[in-house]
Amino acid sequence: xxxxxxxxxxxxxxxxxxxxxxxxxxxxxxxxxxxxxxxxxxxxxxxxxxxxxxxxxxxxxxxxxxxxxxxxxxxxxxxxxxxxxxxxxxxxxxxxxxxxxxxxxxxxxxxxxxxxxxxxxxxxxxxxxxxxxxxxxxxxxxxxxxxxxxxxxxxxxxxxxxxx
Amino acid sequence: xxxxxxxxxxxxxxxxxxxxxxxxxxxxxxxxxxxxxxxxxxxxxxxxxxxxxxxxxxxxxxxxxxxxxxxxxxxxxxxxxxxxxxxxxxxxxxxxxxxxxxxxxxxxxxxxxxxxxxxxxxxxxxxxxxxxxxxxxxxxxxxxxxxxxxxxxxxxxxxxxxxx
DNA sequence: ATTACTGCAAAAAGTTTGCAGCTAC
DNA sequence: GTAGCTGCAAACTTTTTGCAGTAAT
Numbered sequence: 001x002x003x004x005x006x007x008x009x010x011x012x013x014x015x016x017x018x019x020x021x022x023x024x025x026x027x028x029x030x031x032x033x034x035x036x037x038x039x040x041x042x043x044x045x046x047x048x049x050x051x052x053x054x055x056x057x058x059x060x061x062x063x064x065x066x067x068x069x070x071x072x073x074x075x076x077x078x079x080x081x082x083x084x085x086x087x088x089x090x091x092x093x094x095x096x097x098x099x100x101x102x103x104x105x106x107x108x109x110x111x112x113x114x115x116x117x118x119x120x121x122x123x124x125x126x127x128x129x130x131x132x133x134x135x136x137x138x139x140x141x142x143x144x145x146x147x148x149x150x151x152x153x154x155x156x157x158x159x160x161x162x163x164x
Numbered sequence: 165x166x167x168x169x170x171x172x173x174x175x176x177x178x179x180x181x182x183x184x185x186x187x188x189x190x191x192x193x194x195x196x197x198x199x200x201x202x203x204x205x206x207x208x209x210x211x212x213x214x215x216x217x218x219x220x221x222x223x224x225x226x227x228x229x230x231x232x233x234x235x236x237x238x239x240x241x242x243x244x245x246x247x248x249x250x251x252x253x254x255x256x257x258x259x260x261x262x263x264x265x266x267x268x269x270x271x272x273x274x275x276x277x278x279x280x281x282x283x284x285x286x287x288x289x290x291x292x293x294x295x296x297x298x299x300x301x302x303x304x305x306x307x308x309x310x311x312x313x314x315x316x317x318x319x320x321x322x323x324x325x326x327x328x
Numbered sequence: 329a330t331t332a333c334t335g336c337a338a339a340a341a342g343t344t345t346g347c348a349g350c351t352a353c
Numbered sequence: 354g355t356a357g358c359t360g361c362a363a364a365c366t367t368t369t370t371g372c373a374g375t376a377a378t
Contacts, residue, residue: 031352033358052342067360072343088252088306094342107300118294123287127309130282135314136271142252142308145291150299195332195377216367231335236368258367 016098018044021083028081038063039074043084048097048108048115055096087115088144109149116149180262182208185247192245202227203238207248212261212272212279219260251279252308273313280313 018040025040026032042058043050050058052071059066075096078084085099087106097106097115104117127138182204189204190196206222207214214222216235223230239260242248249263251270261270261279268281291302 031357033352035359065360068342069344069361070359073358086254088257090250093252093257107294107298107302109300110303116298116300118298120293120297121290122293123290123307125289126285126287126307129284129286130271130309131311133284134271134280134282136273136280136309136311138271138309138311139274140310142306142310143287143290144306145294145300145302146304146306147295147300147302197333197377199334229335232367233336233369234334237333 016044016100021078021098024081024083025077030077034063035059035066035070036074038066039071039078043078043096043098046114048087048106049095049113050097051092051094052096088142089146105143105145107145107147110146111148114149118145180208180264185242185262188245188247189241194241198227199223199230199234200238202230203235203242207242207260207262210278212251212270213259213277215256215258216260252306253310269307269309271309271311274310275312276315278313282309 018037021040021044022032022037025036030036038059038061039055041062042055046054046058052068052075055075056066056068056071059071075084078096079086082099084096085104085106086093087095087097087108089095089108095115097117100117103121104119105121106115106117108115121143123141123143127141130136131138182201185204185208186196186201189200194200202223202225203219205226206219210218210222216232216239219239220230220232220235223235239248242260243250246263248260249268249270250257251259251261251272253259253272259279261281264281267285268283269285270279270281272279285307287305287307291305294300295302
């Protein structure tokens with residue numbers, strides 16, 4: 001088992017599409033297999049808020065023999081490479097979304113459940129205020145937003161996401 | 165099964181101590197039982213980052229016959245009443261911390277694992293920026309911070325927390 | 329006395345591990 | 354040919370549900 005926390009892409013330019021994610025996998029020394037391509041395709045097609053079970057179902061459209069275990073193992077690798085990030089919400093913490101930035105946060109559409117990354121969360125002011133208020137020394141943070149995507153409606157939402 | 169999302173305390177003045185939380189439970193119409201007092205005591209004593217299993221172990225110090233199921237059911241009630249909040253982190257999403265404010269966020273000490281609430285997260289500027297960047301209409305957010313508590317050392321951290 | 333609460337046991341859901349066969353290189 | 358990958362089965366962990374006895378009001 002390999003899986004180290006070596007981010008291959010320090011830049012902000014990381015792939016959102018299956019091909020780019022596959023390239024990153026290969027570059028990190030992993031093999032190009034049908035199962036992995038299927039998981040990548042599933043993650044990009046669902047675009048967020050997909051559980052391992054969901055990813056199995058979608059992934060089997062691409063690779064019918066895909067097993068749940070491989071989904072877990074692939075997610076582990078993708079997380080370690082920073083290509084995928086786990087999302088947390090009150091509904092549960094079993095959703096995975098493509099990650100494109102080293103310090104990215106996600107915004108999740110309450111309408112279509114898709115997640116999109118945003119960049120440059122400038123919460124320096126909040127950090128300062130929290131440090132003053134609590135006496136803590138802040139080291140890192142977790143930020144997620146919830147709202148409605150531009151289309152508001154599901155179809156539009158998907159389109160606007162794909163169009164990016 | 166009762167459990168509705170009726171926050172009894174709209175004000176920012178909600179209890180951090182077992183007695184106050186118990187009062188809130190009673191006010192909401194729940195019974196005063198040994199098992200619930202034990203769970204409350206356990207949550208306040210651990211102060212955050214305690215899993216249901218941890219809370220069972222600690223709670224049994226107060227009420228030896230306490231069962232895991234009752235811990236889950238009590239947590240469900242406390243969450244619905246806004247007295248307790250689930251914390252999320254890379255390590256997992258099974259930690260519960262006392263909640264004192266309606267719109268509170270938690271900061272978690274990486275040294276002693278305790279969680280403390282802070283108030284007035286002013287991320288309006290971030291919201292505006294994210295809306296401009298993504299086209300989303302932001303409705304809510306989840307923010308958690310990680311850092312070191314004033315004492316830096318475990319003993320001091322516990323003290324400083326208790327002293328509040 | 330009545331209703332709510334508790335805890336055991338069992339079931340269900342989610343995740344990890346062992347291993348033999350298969351696939352990529 | 355070799356090393357890595359896959360998927361089945363099984364084990365394990367966490368959470369939920371059913372139910373009969375218990376405790377609170």
